[in-house]
Amino acid sequence: MAAWTRVTGKKRTRQFGVTMGSGILVCQRVGKSLKKKLKFPVTCGSKEGILHKDRYKRGEPCILSDGQWFTPNDFEKFGGKEKNKKWKISIMYSQVPLLTFIQEGFLSSPSFKIKRLQDQEPECGKKLIRTRSNTKHEKNSVVSTVMPEEDSLVIKRVFRGDTFEVSCFRGQGVLHVSRFATETCGKCIRTQDAWLTPKDFLNQNKAEGHWRLDITSRSYSLGKLIMSRVLEPHMVNCKCPICTEDPLHLLDQKNDDVCFKCKHDGDLVCCEKCPRSFHHHCHKPVLEDDMIGDHWTCCYCKAVTAKRNRSS
CATH class of the missing domain: 3.30.40.10 (Zinc/RING finger domain, C3HC4 (zinc finger))
Structure with a gap:
């Protein structure tokens, strides 16, 4: 793999491994041609794809590979480089990391992570619907959505923002609303040692309990937060990456x-x-x-x- 150096003043800084005296000139030549392209081939590990610049600039899944659209983050995982979580270096064009073209001004650097979450999980969190429970008392039951509007508004004022502290018996954690899906899908509770689903958090602290009743925040149970729509469970047949347990998304949740x-x-x-x-x-x-x-x-x-x- 070719390596590239950047020269700042009289000092040459080594980047991406081996130095190469004319590397910056080669990068500029390749970069100028890249700037004119609407799409171009990229590689990551053993995977090849085509990056579409219009989708890239909008922060959308922009790399087409094996008939699928990937964000740069997901293409990095698809190429087997998920541990690095640095797609700008992992993904290459003409054996040059995309980071080099970004640093030299030949390629923009949009944000993908937040956009990716919004694109893939928009509808499933907008409705309260039928959800299944693993307990013998609520198997295939329907979550009640009836709550006086006044009470619901009071609870919503208390729970503003994406995070709030939760407890179950002696266990403590922080629940992230954007990660919440169901009791068994979506590692949304961050403890000191790990990310857990509500069911895992319950089992860790009160094995015979019920997650909607026994996990609480500021004296409100998660059941009440669901009824007031502070938390919105995903549908039973939801096809989002969390509910389908997409391997690429599961890596993000850890x-x-x-x-x-x-x-x-x-x-x-x-x-x-x-x-x-x-x-x-x-x-x-x-x-x-x-x-x-x-x-x-x-x-x-x-x-x-x-x-x-x-x-x-």
């Missing part, structure tokens, strides 16, 4: 959607042992690509492991 340090999204590196994610420059020490393997663990997990080894 780790945070934003950087643990700066709380912003972007190109994130995911820890194998905990739910934390980091930008390369936010992690301490700062991460280089050759430091990240398939089973990378963050500095926090390494510190815990080191402490255990010392105590033993």
Whole structure:
């Protein structure tokens, strides 16, 4: 694979591995031709596709490969580079990472993560509908949607925003509304150690309980939050990536959607042992690509492991 260097003043900084004296000139020549194209071939790992620039600029799934449309994030996973979570480096044109063309001004850099969630999960969260329960008391029951409008408005005023703290017996967590789907689909509750579905969170803290009654926030049960439409379950036959348990989407659910340090999204590196994610420059020490393997663990997990080894 060819490598490219960027020259800043008199200092040459090495990027993407091996240096190449005329690399920046070659990049500019390829980049100028790229700027005129409406679509162009890209690769990621063993996968090939065609990137359509009009869809790319709108933040839509823009890479056509094997008859499917992918966002850059999903194409990175499709190509087997999901652990990196840095599609701008993983996806290449003419053996040059897209990041190089973005940095040199030949390609824009739209945001895909939020758009992707909005595109793929728009309708299923807009209606309260029939949902199935695994408990013997509510099997195939219908969730009641009847609540006085005044009570519903009061609850909605209390629960503004996408996150709120929840508890179940002695368990504590933070529920993310945008991740909520059903009791068994959608890892929407972030605990200190993992992302869990409501059912998993219940089983971890009160095995014989009922998730709609026993998981609460500010004295309100999740059942009441559903009735007031603070939470909106997906339909039984919902085809969104969460409910169909799309492997690409399940990978996203295991780790945070934003950087643990700066709380912003972007190109994130995911820890194998905990739910934390980091930008390369936010992690301490700062991460280089050759430091990240398939089973990378963050500095926090390494510190815990080191402490255990010392105590033993």
